[in-house]
Amino acid sequence: MTLVNRRPQFESGGPSDSDGDAPHLVRLAGDARGLLDWICADPKLVDHCASAVDSMEVAARLETFGLSARVVSSKFGYPNVFAAAEVVFDTIPYIDVKPKAQPMPPMGRPFDLLRGALYAIPAVFFSVIILSFGLGRHWWLLPVGLTVSWGTSQAFSVLGWSMRAHNDQRSDSLLAASSMFTTAVFCFVAALVVRSILGGTMTCVAVTVSLGVYISASSILIFHSAERLLILCLIPALVGSLLSLGVLSFRAASWFVVASAGLVVIGALGSVAADRWRRPTFSRDVRRQALKFLTYGVGCGLMTSSVVGFGTAGAKASGAVAIAAGPLLVTLGLMEWQLRSLRSRTAAAMSQTSDLAHFSRQARSALARSITTYVGSLAVISAMAGVVAAVRHVAMAPLLILTVDALGISFFLALIFVSAGFIDRVLRAWLVTFFVMVSTLLADFISTGHVASDVGILAVLLASSAAIVTFIVLARGGLTSPFTYESRS
Amino acid sequence: MTNDAAASSDHESQGLHIALLSEGTYPYHPGGVSVWCDQLIRGMAPHRFSVYSIVALSGTEPTWELPANVVDLHSVCLWGDLPTSAPSSAPPGVQVxxxxxxxxxxxxxxxxxxxxxxxxxxxxxxxxxxFGTLRTSSSLEAVLEVMKAMTPREHSRYSAAPVCTVADARLALDLIERQLRPLFEPPPEVDLCHATSNGLAILPGLGAHWAHGTPLVLSEHGIYLRERYLSYDASTYTFAVRGVMLSFFKYLTWAGYQVAAAVAPGSEYNCLWLEANGCDPERIRPIYNGVDAVNFIRSSAEPDVPTLVWLGRIDPLKDVETLLHTFAKVRRMMPGARLRIFGTASKQNQGYLELCESLARSLELGDSATFEGHVESVLDAYHAGHIVLLTSISEGFPYTLIEAMASGKATVATDVGGVREATGGAGIIVPPQDPERMAEACLILLRDASLREIVGRAARERILSRFTLEQSLAIFGDLYREVTGGISSAPVLERHQIRTDKELLEQFVMHLVERSVGQLDPSDETHELNSEHWLLDGVGGSSP
Incomplete structure (x- = not known):
């Protein structure tokens, strides 16, 4: 049997037979040549030594390759591994060993537009339900369902992200079920209250609850990046809605929509049956954060509801609202696209510059690019919607379109702030927004004894504009800070 | 009687209140340090313990049942939730x-x-x-400046070094901010702090020392700093980040050595690292881990198939890759051989486990190498094989090795940390990361039942006479009394006192030389190094 040594044989100047096994023999000068030859026989060790930050790192590496204190003393004549490491560190030139590439946040892509469509298309399906059950008079169904589920979905997504940060996947199923159950209960209570004020049947309540649960379920699927499953689930509703244009009655088409909603709920609950449940624990900070996001979501819902409410009342038909909401719905995906691109550009800037001022300039430029792209696209699509409204002589259309555009811009800015971690600033902006809106409505009520729908729309426009101005003011120093963005995904 | 003496007497009768400070181990994770913590607490029953455990994430459930004398458990979470927005400036004085x-x-x-x-x-x-107040632009600027200063372009060594970036500084700042969190927790109000390692675990101890004058005892199983050097790998972090973080750890461990009343490395060998990083030799008291002899018995029964056993955490420091390469070589010579790997990977090391499983597949080990996960009885695991392997690249005084030896198993281990002191000749030692040499050693033992018997018997004798739990606990008890002002009475194992069983070892060496080493290729000039690694320096013992 032969033992094969991967190390090079010692040349002259190396340890002699006479001193080979003498652990106490110390030669301070050391056999640098022998030591370096020994190291150079292993490319991995060379890499470690050449990329070391100091000689102690070299010492740690030498030990792991078998050069213990005893061996460096007996074979290479150094008093200890640290002395040998110093020689190696001073001799071997630095080599830059590049770390494994970390995934950078990806740029936005056309698929993000599709994600936006996933939010927008159900509005069409909802119309089928409304027409099917003859609920057109009860405009409050959408606002109540939307406001509640927007809030709860935001709150539960905070809890979900917190669990992900703790590698807790066993609680996912419990969270999904809780999200839908909570939304259903809140929608039920809110719908009962609104029904008692504005009127309606128990069908209205049931539709409101169903809408809320559907939105909650779809947001769970999107949270789990199961957009493709969501698309598959929505196919029956799409087919039913198209058939309702001539082939099927609205009542028959509504069953397709119900089937889709059921599939989405089943999809979201899919993990409930599969996984073992575990009760998650959340710190006080996380619970507080979830509450803030609940407020943020409810705020978004209320703003949207105000447009729906005043718009429907003012135009006496849902056509004006549908045309005005079009540009916002169409550009929902663009918000996602531009947000991703902003993150990606800032991450790239952070990895390329060593100057904080330069980074701030690049972040500002990326921010301007994303906002300009969104606002520009919204303006173009709104102009097209304006033309359609003018051709069809839709009342209040210009004011409604302008209002929805302002709302869209304020939502996009809020999205940027939220993704940057500035939820507190968003809540401050919402506070200003609602102050402006309520003040305007109150002023009209005091002077005329009622609130006119066009004043209501104007109030939303003023409030949204106030939100935009507040966001611009609050952006100072925040959105150009390196702490605002991630350098890797 | 003076007040001090009265207090000391009081402690003797009621026991001390001790804060046991750990990082990433007890009571949340398996592994040698956790075994040691559990043994220490249970063995020191008159004393009461508060466990301060630094963990990566909150919400983790303890995997160890806490003994009755654990008064409370505090978890300090490093990761998880940070303030979501950065403050524009830190409080006065803090930034400075x-x-x-x-x-x-x-x-x-x-x-x-x-x-x-x-x-x-x-x-x-x-x-x-x-909490969270250090994430400011000024902090980031300071980290960037340090990174630039650590890689001066005019220095020839760093002329090729990449320029540090804002992303590097941001990452390093995040890491430092998190690592400092245990310092900002309320300090333990106890009689004594005992840190199970240097590094982050000492931070609550530093706080207790500065706030209340509480003495700190510091155990070093593996060497914390050495293991940081190995884990902050160039393939994971950029040079700039590694430079800052390793400097941080170097100075932090130095700080631990300055404040600790006594530093207890797990082996003599590791004293070198302590001294190299500025620890006063007078404070160093090596204390070996001990085995509870009752739990480890010999068994003459062996499996039918030649079997290698490995037990431990699946962790890069344990070098499972070398284990698999070793087994591949063994299997080439002995096709029916098996390798049984017992132990789990932490969440952080799941990637490493997958890498090892992938390596096993690429080496075409098939069902002959099995990852068997957690094992209820480590004794059963040791007896599941003919020999037990240890492939670590860094160690203190490994339990796997001394437990296997106490079970009467022949071992093949890498020459790291206190391994040489543990085996003292009653086991084969090979250089780390050398599958060739390790496979040769395994084959020798697998082919020779009588040799295994001799080595196993010598190993067990050695452990029972030198490294029992009782001995280890007695020394710690003595150390506690010393640093808290009590009077030491228990005998303390002095440095260089560990010896081998001369008779058994001579028998083993003769056997080995006759059967194996004589077959070495005389033209291979490195056989001297080989024989040195195989036969050990301690043959016959370094008798005083």
Whole structure:
């Protein structure tokens, strides 16, 4: 049997037979040549030594390759591994060993537009339900369902992200079920209250609850990046809605929509049956954060509801609202696209510059690019919607379109702030927004004894504009800070 | 009787209140250090323990059942939830102290500055919460400056070094901010702090020392700093980040050595690292881990198929890759051989486990190498094989090895840390990361039942006479009394006192030389190194 040594044989100047096994023999000068030859026989060790930050790192590496204190003393004549490491560190030139590439946040892509469509298309399906059950008079169904589920979905997504940060996947199923159950209960209570004020049947309540649960379920699927499953689930509703244009009655088409909603709920609950449940624990900070996001979501819902409410009342038909909401719905995906691109550009800037001022300039430029792209696209699509409204002589259309555009811009800015971690600033902006809106409505009520729908729309426009101005003011120093963005995904 | 003497007497009768400080181990994770903690607490029953455990994420469930004398458990979470937005500026004084701490990292003589800045930050944290307040532009600027200073372009060594980036500084700042969190927790109010390792685990101990004058005992199983050097790998972090973080750990461990009343490495070998990093030799008291002999018995029964056993955490420091390469070589010579790998990977090391499983597949080991996960009885695991392997690249005084030896198993282990002191000749030692040599050693033992019997018997004798739990606990009890002002009475194992069983070892060596080493190729000039690694320096013992 032969033992094969991967190390090079010692040349002259190396340890002699006479001193080979003498652990106490110390030669301070050391056999640098022998030591370096020994190291150079292993490319991995060379890499470690050449990329070391100091000689102690070299010492740690030498030990792991078998050069213990005893061996460096007996074979290479150094008093200890640290002395040998110093020689190696001073001799071997630095080599830059590049770390494994970390995934950078990806740029936005056309698929993000599709994600936006996933939010927008159900509005069409909802119309089928409304027409099917003859609920057109009860405009409050959408606002109540939307406001509640927007809030709860935001709150539960905070809890979900917190669990992900703790590698807790066993609680996912419990969270999904809780999200839908909570939304259903809140929608039920809110719908009962609104029904008692504005009127309606128990069908209205049931539709409101169903809408809320559907939105909650779809947001769970999107949270789990199961957009493709969501698309598959929505196919029956799409087919039913198209058939309702001539082939099927609205009542028959509504069953397709119900089937889709059921599939989405089943999809979201899919993990409930599969996984073992575990009760998650959340710190006080996380619970507080979830509450803030609940407020943020409810705020978004209320703003949207105000447009729906005043718009429907003012135009006496849902056509004006549908045309005005079009540009916002169409550009929902663009918000996602531009947000991703902003993150990606800032991450790239952070990895390329060593100057904080330069980074701030690049972040500002990326921010301007994303906002300009969104606002520009919204303006173009709104102009097209304006033309359609003018051709069809839709009342209040210009004011409604302008209002929805302002709302869209304020939502996009809020999205940027939220993704940057500035939820507190968003809540401050919402506070200003609602102050402006309520003040305007109150002023009209005091002077005329009622609130006119066009004043209501104007109030939303003023409030949204106030939100935009507040966001611009609050952006100072925040959105150009390196702490605002991630350098890797 | 003086007050001190009265207090000491009081402690003797009621037991001390001790804060056991750990990082990433007890009571949340398996592994040698956790075994040691559990043994220590249970073995020191008159004393009461508060366990301060630094963990990566909150919400983790303890995997160890806490003994009755554990009064409470505090978890300090490093990761998880950070304030979501950065403050525009840190509270007065905090920024100055933090910048001083960061600046010291670039100064080769900055250790004292680092310690003083650490102390300042601790004092400030007593006045106001510092959670998340260090993530400011000024902090980031300070880290960037340090990174630039650590890679001077004019220095020939760094002319090729990449320019540090804002992303590097941001990452390093995040890491430092998180690593400092245990310092900002309320310090333990106890009679004594005992840190199970240097590094982050000492931070609550530093706080207790500065706030209440509480003495600190510091155990070093593996060497914390060495293991940081190995884990902050160039393939994971950029040079700039590694430079800052390793300097941080170097100065932090130095600070631990300065404040600790006694430092107890798990082996004699590791003393070198302590001294190299500025620990006063007078404070160093090596204390070996001990085995509870009752739990480990010999068994003459062996499996039918030649079987290698490995037990431990699946972790890069345990070098499972070398284990698999070793087994592949063994299997080439002995196709029916098996390898049974017992142990789990932490969440952080799941990637490493997958890498090892993939390596096993690429080596076409098939069902002959099995990852068997957690094992209820380690004794059963040791007896599941003919020999037990240890492939680590860094160790203190490994339990796997001494438990296997106590079970009467022949072992093949890498020459790291205190392994040589543990085997003392009653086991084969090979260089780390050398599958060739390890496979040769395995084959020798697998082919020779009588040799295994001799080695196993010698190993067990050695453990029972030198490394029992009782001995280890007695020394710690004595150390506790010393540092808290009590009078030491228990005998203390002195350095260089560990010896081998001469008779058994001579028998083993003769056997080995006759059967194996004589077959070495005489033309291979390195056989001298080989025989040195195989036969050990301690043959016959270094008798006093």
């Amino acid at each position: 102290a933090f910048n001083r701490l960061v600046s010291s990292l670039a100064d080769p003589d900055g250790r004292l500055d680092f310690l003083e800045a650490l102390h300042q930050l601790f004092d400030l944290s007593r006045e106001q919460p510092l």
